[in-house]
């Protein structure tokens with residue numbers, strides 16, 4: 227039986243039960259088994275040639291984060307349209323503005339340092355779900371735009387330095403970073419930055435070298451190379467988890483309509499208390 231009576235906000239069945247501390251579903255492996263990531267304590271790097279499916283993976287993560295309890299989104303997307311659907315629920319949405327990007331990264335680093343002071347004061351080494359602090363997920367689509375294209379050389383260098391700081395600090399204090407680039411080259415992803423990402427997803431690449439830049443030196447020679455992914459197999463990638471062996475995956479895919487539906491729903495469940503009162507749905 228269906229009912230036209232709106233459910234009370236406290237009874238909404240989707241979203242409030244999700245937590246970023248739970249494993250996050252991102253797709254299937256080559257045996258059709260579901261693949262989950264522990265995003266909370268590991269940063270994620272996705273790279274590969276244009277059209278390989280990186281934004282699809284980013285949107286999976288943004289979609290889950292959007293529905294998670296006590297989770298905030300900080301988004302960087304110079305193209306605007308890839309992560310744009312989530313902008314209404316994001317704490318910050320950085321477009322083609324390097325000054326804005328630098329300002330946001332500086333503030334994130336202040337939050338991260340405050341959280342470490344809090345952890346130290348509580349004799350702890352990392353954030354736990356019971357701490358009540360929000361998880362802040364930073365997602366950057368097309369890293370290279372901020373580190374090599376927009377702004378002056380000095381600003382680009384500052385962006386890279388601040389990002390390196392956030393990627394180093396974020397994982398234990400509930401501030402994971404998810405970054406994507408279509409330019410898997412040493413100037414965009416030096417090994418010192420790449421190695422701070424506990425998960426690396428290599429989408430289709432044009433060469434063994436590009437694939438190695440993402441996954442790590444030597445994997446292509448052992449048969450794990452994203453250059454063997456067919457250009458028509460979008461969403462396929464080699465996923466490497468820290469300390470493991472690359473695993474072939476196919477990312478789950480959300481259509482634009484799916485993304486906007488989830489984003490609208492997330493905006494509704496995150497609406498301010500005043501809006502709930504206006505609708506007569508206050509919990």
Ligand SMILES: Nc1ncnc2c1ncn2[C@@H]1O[C@H](COP(=O)(O)OP(=O)(O)OP(=O)(O)O)[C@@H](O)[C@H]1O
Pocket residue numbers: 274275276277278279280281282283407408429460461462476477478479
């Ligand atoms: N997991 C998937 N399953 C099926 N099709 C996919 C998947 N991911 C992406 N695609 C298809 O590939 C197209 C390009 O994907 P996407 O925009 O995610 O690539 P990208 O690597 O982010 O590209 P760019 O670097 O240009 O932003 C999508 O529009 C879609 O048609």
